[in-house]
Amino acid sequence: MHHPQGELAEALHGIGFYSTVDEPWPPAQPQLNRFPAMVYCSLNFFTEGAAALPGDDGELRAMSDLIVSGPRTRPIASLTLAPLRTVGIVLYPDAFALLTGLAPAALQDRNDPADGLLDDTWADWPQALRACADDAAQAAWIEARLVERWRAVRGRWDAELGASLRSIAASAPELGVGARQTQRQYRARVGLSPAQARRLQRMNAAVYALRDPHAPARSLADLAAELGYADQAHMARELRELAFLPPSRLEAHIETDPEYWPYRL
Structure with a gap:
């Protein structure tokens, strides 16, 4: 990439x-x-x-x-x-x-x-x-x-909205806004609800961590906690739904499976 x-x-x-x-x-x-x-x-x-x-x-x-x-x-x-x-x-x-x-x-x-x-x-x-x-x-x-x-x-361009799309940490304030009008405006401009956007950002961050050879050594449970999942099982369910496989299998497929080349970009 x-x-x-x-x-x-x-x-x-x-x-x-x-x-x-x-x-x-x-x-x-x-x-x-x-x-x-x-x-x-x-x-x-x-x-x-x-x-x-x-x-x-x-x-x-x-x-x-x-x-x-x-x-x-x-x-x-x-x-x-x-x-x-x-x-x-x-x-x-x-x-x-x-x-x-x-x-x-x-x-x-x-x-x-x-x-x-x-x-x-x-x-x-x-x-x-x-x-x-x-x-x-x-x-x-x-x-x-x-x-x-x-x-x-x-x-x-709305730089504040832009920041919420570019990191998980920056998206947290957006997710705390409960006003329906704000939720609708966010969805109209992004195509997703704030909760959907954060869910996808968190999944992307997990994939990046799994594929990064320079990432610090840590257990899947530690990675799940770091990214804000309830636990390792929660992260596994999310990745299976959003990225085809749970993290325990996805890491190996990213490294060796030709079908998963987009994950290596």
Whole structure:
């Protein structure tokens, strides 16, 4: 994952790159891509290859070259249809709304084609990203375009709300607000309730801790307490629901299972 610096870090969580174009094809078994639930919104470009997601009816449908994704309250898995090269632009939901003009709440748990959602100012992005020589060139191009957009809308950004989305500690005051109007405003701007956002942030923090080789040695019970779970069993239930597996199994899959590559970004 490429993480931005400076003012763009207010809007952009990171840029993820993934490629299987140099791997043997077809694979020995179906190639799945498992994604955890997330508080973020994203723009996902397929610069090579194709993948499919289950529709509302459960039937697999091929995804378009540019997909717009809202906050996810549950994990999802896609199926690779041809060797992939993808770029994922992961945005904080409040910034996503300003940059795209789209409402995160309307996109919750959706992964929709960009056609009909994004305006014409995004039309040249797929071709431009395909023309970039490598990941570094793509990241530089994306940052240059996004920082222009961000400067144009940043004056309408609520920095206090933004802080609540960027750390678990900062989100605590938001969760203490009981007014229904405030809850509705938060949901309208973020696409999630404050409680949902904190739940996803806490799960993300647990995944980061499990995958970080430099994290301090600690038991799962200690990690659960540190992140504010009631106990280790509570953390296990949450991760199973939001990230496919409990922490006792998830750590090993993050390290070795190709299907869990998004967790390693």
